[in-house]
Amino acid sequence: MVENVKELLKAHEGITHEVYLDNENSSMVPQEVLDAMTPYYNQRAYGNPTLTHKPGWEAFETIMESAQKISRFMGAKILEEITFTPGETEANNLALMGAAFAMKSKGKKIVISEIEPINVLHVVELLQKFGFATTKIPVDTQGFIDLAKLEEAIDKETILVSVSAANNEIGTVQPVKEVVDIVKAKNSSTLFHTDASDAYGRMPLNVQDLKVDMATVSSYKILGPRGIGALYVREGISLDRILEGQIGTQKLWPGIENTPLIVGFTKASELAFQNFEANVNRMRTLRDKLVDGIFNELSDVKLNGPKGDKRVPDNANISFLRCEGEALTIELSLKGIYVSSGSACSRRLLQPSHVLVAIGRRFSEAHGSILMKTTRYHTEEDITYVLEVLPNAVKRIRGIVGSTGVD
Numbered sequence: 001m002v003e004n005v006k007e008l009l010k011a012h013e014g015i016t017h018e019v020y021l022d023n024e025n026s027s028m029v030p031q032e033v034l035d036a037m038t039p040y041y042n043q044r045a046y047g048n049p050t051l052t053h054k055p056g057w058e059a060f061e062t063i064m065e066s067a068q069k070i071s072r073f074m075g076a077k078i079l080e081e082i083t084f085t086p087g088e089t090e091a092n093n094l095a096l097m098g099a100a101f102a103m104k105s106k107g108k109k110i111v112i113s114e115i116e117p118i119n120v121l122h123v124v125e126l127l128q129k130f131g132f133a134t135t136k137i138p139v140d141t142q143g144f145i146d147l148a149k150l151e152e153a154i155d156k157e158t159i160l161v162s163v164s165a166a167n168n169e170i171g172t173v174q175p176v177k178e179v180v181d182i183v184k185a186k187n188s189s190t191l192f193h194t195d196a197s198d199a200y201g202r203m204p205l206n207v208q209d210l211k212v213d214m215a216t217v218s219s220y221k222i223l224g225p226r227g228i229g230a231l232y233v234r235e236g237i238s239l240d241r242i243l244e245g246q247i248g249t250q251k252l253w254p255g256i257e258n259t260p261l262i263v264g265f266t267k268a269s270e271l272a273f274q275n276f277e278a279n280v281n282r283m284r285t286l287r288d289k290l291v292d293g294i295f296n297e298l299s300d301v302k303l304n305g306p307k308g309d310k311r312v313p314d315n316a317n318i319s320f321l322r323c324e325g326e327a328l329t330i331e332l333s334l335k336g337i338y339v340s341s342g343s344a345c346s347r348r349l350l351q352p353s354h355v356l357v358a359i360g361r362r363f364s365e366a367h368g369s370i371l372m373k374t375t376r377y378h379t380e381e382d383i384t385y386v387l388e389v390l391p392n393a394v395k396r397i398r399g400i401v402g403s404t405g406v407d
Contacts (some may be wrong), residue, residue, distance in 0.1 A: 015336040020339045020383045021372035023314070024168060027223050029264070030377070036267035037225065040260040048256050049249050059259045063249055064268040068381040074196075075206030076232050083231045083252045084262055088197045088218035090164075094252060095214045096123045099160050100132055100240030106156035108132045108191060115355045117168050117195060124162075131154040133157075135315045141360050143172030144273065144308040147182060154186035155272050161192050162297045165199035165215075169355040169371060170305030173203065180211045191237065197221045197229070201272035201399040202312045203279060204301030213237050219261070223375060226266030228261035279376045284313035286383050291316050293387035298394055304369060305355060316372045319356070319365040323397045328370060331393040337386055339372050 020028060040046060045062045047055025052228050067079040076082060085091040100110060110124050114136040124134045131265050135153045138146050146165060154161070161183050166173050192211075197218035199205050215232040219225055233239060233252070245254035272279065295301060300321035304309055320328065325341030332339055352366030361369070374383075 005391055007196075011334055012336070017336070017362050017385050018336040019378070019386055020338045020384070021374070021378075023221075023223075023373040023375055024371055026226065026338055027220050027375070028377070029225055030223055030268070030271065032271060033224060033264050033267045037260045037264040040263050045259050049259070050247075051384060052258075059193045059257070060249060062259055063262055066262045069266050070217075070269060071232075073205075073273055073284050074232055075208050075218065077235060078210060081232055081235055082195060083233060083250050084257060084265075085231055085253055086227055086258075087229045088117075088195065088216055088221070091216040091218075091229045092117070092119045092193075092195055092251075094160070094231055094232075094239065094242055095125055095369045096120065096160065097127065097242045098252065099191050099237075100127050100130075100212070101240040101242075102238050103159035103191065104132075107159045109155070109157040109159060110152070110255065111135045111137060111153050111158055111161045111183075113137050113139060113163050113174075114358045115139050115143055115169075115172075116162060116164055119136040120162055120164075120195060121354070137163075139172075139358055142310075143167050143170050143355070143359050144306075144310075145174055145179065147175075147178065148325055150179065151182050151186060154190060156187060158183075158187050158190045160355055161190055163194055165194045165196040165205065165210075165314045166203070167305070167355060168195075169353060170317045170359065171198070171311040172305050173199070173310050173312060176210050176212065183372050184211070188329075195197050198312055198315075202283070202314060203268065207234070218270060219265035222268050222272045223377075225261050225264040228265045230265070247362065264352065280313050280406070282376050283374045286378050286380070287316050289313055289371065289380070289383050290374065290379060290386060291318070293383070294318060294390065297387065301403045302361075302365065304361065314373045314375065316374070317369060318372075319361060319369045320394050321365065321368060323368045323394050325368050325370055328393060331397065332390060337369050341367075341370055371387055 044374040045058035047059050049056055049059035067082040071079045071082045088342055108131055110132055136148045157206050157231055162177050163174055176194055183190050183192055191213045193214040194212050195216045196205055197216055200217040213234045218229040243254055247254055248257050302319040304317040328338055329341050352363050356366035356369055
């Protein structure tokens with residue numbers, strides 16, 4: 001395996017133009033974010049924030065200032081509503097497991113959409129082993145949740161509902177406020193959680209306006225460092241801790257807070273929300289150029305998810321018929337263009353994305369899907385280069401498929 005990877009990397013030597021579009025699965029960290037983080041490793045605030053000395057006090061002050069800023073970006077009321085976690089996965093685990101165990105005396109029913117991210121799906125599957133029941137609400141061909149089915153599913157036993165604000169694979173923006181209103185009208189004590197990681201920094205997000213009880217956001221989804229995220233928990237909501245250990249400054253997550261990563265997450269948030277409209281318009285313009293260019297050059301392609309304002313501005317998920325997605329990612333990589341086939345959580349399992357299957361894509365269409373996400377750092381030249389390379393790569397792979405008779 002190691003030798004194969006070495007050979008693949010050697011094949012990339014001499015590439016002069018690189019375009020990284022795999023921002024769903026990881027991302028570059030801007031220099032401004034790195035510069036903000038560096039002093040917190042060895043110059044200031046490197047202490048344990050629970051200890052009574054200067055480096056500890058500096059760390060505590062830094063974490064509180066960061067929580068204040070993140071709470072403001074999310075529209076939270078107070079900084080105490082923000083808990084920093086090691087990432088989106090951990091925040092979703094804390095929200096779902098913490099709420100389920102805290103609410104189990106009131107019922108054991110959990111409702112989610114069938115296109116929730118893997119780190120939600122797997123948590124509710126685990127909770128089933130503890131006696132909790134799960135209902136998955138279907139979506140339409142563009143990924144929008146069936147509101148009538150949702151209303152039918154909510155009953156007196158329903159303790160928790162989780163629906164993502166924006167889908168991580170196909171970019172569908174759910175009508176979260178309407179969903180919350182439906183849930184609360186049927187059972188006012190039901191808690192509502194949304195994974196807002198793919199909405200944060202891409203569309204207006206105000207947890208108070210949406211009336212959600214919990215919301216997850218992620219650092220690397222906005223070009224921040226990996227290994228840090230946050231969970232908003234509305235004041236007055238009680239969750240059980242799911243991990244035990246040394247108690248830091250946060251009651252819901254044990255251990256010593258990672259001050260440099262928290263600072264990096266905060267700086268990335270500041271950059272995302274500075275000139276917010278211009279940043280969003282840039283991502284959308286480049287995304288639309290990419291999608292339109294592909295559809296102009298190729299036949300037998302399908303856009304997965306909705307168009308327009310009901311889709312987050314950075315997301316392009318396209319199925320190329322008669323073209324295997326993994327083959328296309330390799331072909332593009334050898335030209336310096338980096339994309340993903342399906343989500344990072346499922347691509348090595350040789351099974352189609354559960355999201356694409358849920359919206360009605362055939363297995364062959366799902367396996368031929370490519371996910372690309374633009375950022376404010378991409379250029380017109382980047383997208384032009386992709387449009388010069390990608391259609392030819394698809395045609396070449398289709399030609400191989402046609403010559404072998406494989407479909």
